[in-house]
Amino acid sequence: MTTTPETMDFKNFQIAMPYTLTAGHAVGSFLAELAHQRIIGARCAKCDTVRVPAQDFCGDCGGESNEFVVVPPTGTLTAWTVTDQGIIGLIALDGTSVPLLHQVITATPSDLQVGMRVKATWAAEPVGAMMDLAGFVSAPDAPVAQVEPAVDLSSPIEQLDYRMELDYEHAYGHFYGTLFDGIKNSRRIRGVRCPSCRNVLLPPRPMCEACYVPTGDWIDLPDTGIVQACSVVHIEFVGQRIPPPYVYAEIVLEGSSTRLIHTVGGLSAEEARSGAVRPGTRVKAVWSDRRTGGLSDIDYFEVVADHE
Ligand SMILES: [Zn+2]
Numbered sequence: 001m002t003t004t005p006e007t008m009d010f011k012n013f014q015i016a017m018p019y020t021l022t023a024g025h026a027v028g029s030f031l032a033e034l035a036h037q038r039i040i041g042a043r044c045a046k047c048d049t050v051r052v053p054a055q056d057f058c059g060d061c062g063g064e065s066n067e068f069v070v071v072p073p074t075g076t077l078t079a080w081t082v083t084d085q086g087i088i089g090l091i092a093l094d095g096t097s098v099p100l101l102h103q104v105i106t107a108t109p110s111d112l113q114v115g116m117r118v119k120a121t122w123a124a125e126p127v128g129a130m131m132d133l134a135g136f137v138s139a140p141d142a143p144v145a146q147v148e149p150a151v152d153l154s155s156p157i158e159q160l161d162y163r164m165e166l167d168y169e170h171a172y173g174h175f176y177g178t179l180f181d182g183i184k185n186s187r188r189i190r191g192v193r194c195p196s197c198r199n200v201l202l203p204p205r206p207m208c209e210a211c212y213v214p215t216g217d218w219i220d221l222p223d224t225g226i227v228q229a230c231s232v233v234h235i236e237f238v239g240q241r242i243p244p245p246y247v248y249a250e251i252v253l254e255g256s257s258t259r260l261i262h263t264v265g266g267l268s269a270e271e272a273r274s275g276a277v278r279p280g281t282r283v284k285a286v287w288s289d290r291r292t293g294g295l296s297d298i299d300y301f302e303v304v305a306d307h308e
């Protein structure tokens, strides 16, 4: 059995999802007015409740909430919870029927009390988002105020850009870890042999899925192989790393019994289109200057002549 080097245990990855959100008329107006330090609510035409942020429809009776009002920046703290990222409170703003969920800013959480008076505090530079209203601070002397009719409202913010980012670690385990460690440190591509069917499996794995037996020896594979199947990609799509046309291929490395998926490159657009790569074409890996420990350390496979 070949000795195995220390393996790469984990690799950090990120899924990023940029998207846009349409705020709607009421919430769009609420967000736009935060930049002017005004809090906009909506009164239900049917049941007369006032809710903030302004909503197009009443959450209680489903009635249309087409009357916008300016809500005072003062209110009463009705509940709160302490989190890693600060204190989240329910604030009953004066003249409203439903408490607003928002940040409570205080140096000493132990000073908070149900029923305490609070007032809004504003971001130094508004950006047209919820956090233009930075949060609520203690205001023991703030008098109780009333809602007022909203006049001269700004145009609603129609669309918001969001970006969700999820960081995670992928655990490779012994077999993938050994493969990627070899690729990173010594440009070795390593598979494992099944003791029963003698197939060499790449990527390496603990069991042969044909024979259901544990795999055995580690086998070094060359970075040359044969194209088993291929297709020419002509369409463009989000996240594409190579401008089309390019060749996507199933490649069987010499001595391997399984195929890996990679691109065949170093071709002109005309060569890619005209079938310069076909089943049976011999190819060789072109290694990148990057050493990340993955198959992307191979930039692409290039076509080599049969006699090489
Ligand atoms: Zn209602």
Ligand SMILES: [Zn+2]
Binding pocket: 194, 195, 196, 197, 198, 199, 208, 209, 210, 211, 212
């Ligand atoms: Zn087997």
